[in-house]
Amino acid sequence: MKTTSLNQTHREMKAKMVDFGGWDMPLHYGSQLDEHHKVRSDAGMFDVSHMLAVDIKGGLARSFLRRLVANNVDKLTQPGKALYTCMLNPQGGVIDDLIIYFLTESHFRMVVNAGTAAKDLAWMLAQRDEIAPGLEIIPRHDLAMIAVQGPNARAKVWQVIAGAQAETENLKLFQATMYDKFFIARTGYTGEDGFEIMLPSQDAPDFWHALHDAGVTPAGLGARDTLRLEAGMNLYGQDMDETTSPLESGLGWTVDLKSDRDFIGKSALLEKPVKQQLIGLILLERGVLRSHQKVATQHDDNEGDGEITSGGFSPTLNQSIALARLPLTVSAGDEVQVLVRDKMLRAKVVKHPFVRNGKSLI
Amino acid sequence: MIIPSNLKYTKSHEWVRLEDDGTVTIGITQHAQELLGDMVFVETPDAGRKLKQGEECAVVESVKAAADVYAPIAGEVTAVNPDLESAPEKINQDAYAAWLFKLRPVNTADLNNLLDAAGYQKILESEED
Numbered sequence: 505m506k507t508t509s510l511n512q513t514h515r516e517m518k519a520k521m522v523d524f525g526g527w528d529m530p531l532h533y534g535s536q537l538d539e540h541h542k543v544r545s546d547a548g549m550f551d552v553s554h555m556l557a558v559d560i561k562g563g564l565a566r567s568f569l570r571r572l573v574a575n576n577v578d579k580l581t582q583p584g585k586a587l588y589t590c591m592l593n594p595q596g597g598v599i600d601d602l603i604i605y606f607l608t609e610s611h612f613r614m615v616v617n618a619g620t621a622a623k624d625l626a627w628m629l630a631q632r633d634e635i636a637p638g639l640e641i642i643p644r645h646d647l648a649m650i651a652v653q654g655p656n657a658r659a660k661v662w663q664v665i666a667g668a669q670a671e672t673e674n675l676k677l678f679q680a681t682m683y684d685k686f687f688i689a690r691t692g693y694t695g696e697d698g699f700e701i702m703l704p705s706q707d708a709p710d711f712w713h714a715l716h717d718a719g720v721t722p723a724g725l726g727a728r729d730t731l732r733l734e735a736g737m738n739l740y741g742q743d744m745d746e747t748t749s750p751l752e753s754g755l756g757w758t759v760d761l762k763s764d765r766d767f768i769g770k771s772a773l774l775e776k777p778v779k780q781q782l783i784g785l786i787l788l789e790r791g792v793l794r795s796h797q798k799v800a801t802q803h804d805d806n807e808g809d810g811e812i813t814s815g816g817f818s819p820t821l822n823q824s825i826a827l828a829r830l831p832l833t834v835s836a837g838d839e840v841q842v843l844v845r846d847k848m849l850r851a852k853v854v855k856h857p858f859v860r861n862g863k864s865l866i
Numbered sequence: 867m868i869i870p871s872n873l874k875y876t877k878s879h880e881w882v883r884l885e886d887d888g889t890v891t892i893g894i895t896q897h898a899q900e901l902l903g904d905m906v907f908v909e910t911p912d913a914g915r916k917l918k919q920g921e922e923c924a925v926v927e928s929v930k931a932a933a934d935v936y937a938p939i940a941g942e943v944t945a946v947n948p949d950l951e952s953a954p955e956k957i958n959q960d961a962y963a964a965w966l967f968k969l970r971p972v973n974t975a976d977l978n979n980l981l982d983a984a985g986y987q988k989i990l991e992s993e994e995d
Contacts, residue, residue, distance in 0.1 A: 520903075531903075531930075532903065535903075535904055535958075536903055536930075537904040726903065726930065790907060790951075791907060791909075791927070792907050792927045792932065794932070817906040817907070817927075817929055824907075845925070
């Protein structure tokens with residue numbers, strides 16, 4: 505199994521390890537719920553080194569990305585600025601969702617999902633050969649990535665990285681900067697403030713221990729999933745994949761159909777009518793919503809029932825929530841029925857996110 | 867792993883305790899609790915329900931997954947643990963104290979067909995292989 509440079513550290517900290525798409529990763533360090541609450545109320549850290557940073561280097565970097573991804577990299581004008589986007593196949597399905605950082609005109613950095621990294625690279629190399637021969641595409645397997653998240657996350661990072669505060673306290677959301685050996689981005693996957701930090705792999709264990717000493721709680725993939733679900737953030741492979749349109753996956757806001765820029769998948773998106781949407785559900789009865797449960801709506805007009813794409817228990821709201829792909833005719837406030845195990849349970853349709861910055865939005 | 871010697875066990879990770887009044891108390895084992903992780907929801911059978919041996923009769927659901935609980939022996943449900951509806955985490959805190967329900971057995975001798983602590987230990991070891 506693949507391991508990150510923090511593998512031994514996780515084991516020393518009594519993590520329960522799981523096979524996550526071929527990676528040996530921490531699920532939790534005792535209690536997933538405690539870790540979740542710590543991130544909402546204080547600060548937690550996640551080893552996300554299984555995700556892959558990819559540097560795109562060369563004069564054609566921007567024009568390559570204009571064609572490669574669905575969001576418009578021309579929104580990136582200030583060095584350090586980040587953009588969330590999908591990379592689509594010609595049929596308009598989602599190959600991956602990723603973040604692109606603009607560093608210089610000849611250097612962009614992408615961060616892609618672990619489970620899709622190999623196919624992403626193969627796709628990008630093939631496109632590169634067509635669109636931008638000579639452009640360098642460099643997977644950064646030498647970098648570790650640690651997400652420090654929570655209302656006190658930034659302050660605790662500043663305690664650990666001497667001198668970083670002056671350089672990073674004015675970073676806005678979705679901005680990043682290099683500081684010493686650290687690449688520090690004000691991004692995350694929890695709905696809380698914080699940083700995602702890349703650093704040389706060999707330095708990750710010491711940095712992790714220093715953060716721990718500063719009071720940052722180690723948190724595993726379990727808490728990462730409940731936090732991102734509360735934050736209404738999509739998970740690749742569950743909420744969207746190569747067979748689903750970003751426009752039917754709650755990702756329309758990341759797809760630039762306004763400019764006349766032609767990107768891969770655009771013509772397919774324009775041709776195909778949008779019939780479904782990704783929207784939130786809150787379970788009104790006792791039980792737990794899970795992915796793939798069927799949803800029956802009052803507006804079911806032979807378009808087929810909806811389905812939960814991500815479901816679970818929300819520790820912040822203390823009830824079950826979900827993201828579901830439902831017909832466009834359904835809207836927030838409607839009541840639907842979900843087949844949970846062998847029972848039909850009532851759920852309310854709501855706009856997501858469910859939680860931001862420690863507070864319920866429901 | 868703690869496996870109390872005064873209890874009986876099933877392969878599906880229930881524990882069973884014979885009480886002085888002839889009823890049996892049923893819960894899930896420490897091993898099951900550890901596998902499932904933080905509990906968030908417990909559904910218990912209604913008192914009075916008659917269960918066959920092996921019948922699905924309760925659900926324990928954690929942040930990670932839902933698991934069925936099976937009746938270790940045949941009997942009628944006499945009581946359910948009222949604490950678990952509001953505090954399912956009690957199972958994580960002490961799996962052998964946080965019982966799910968009690969049965970009046972059809973035949974107390976059925977308990978002899980269940981595993982003792984040593985037998986359950988062997989099941990756990992074989993699952994690890």
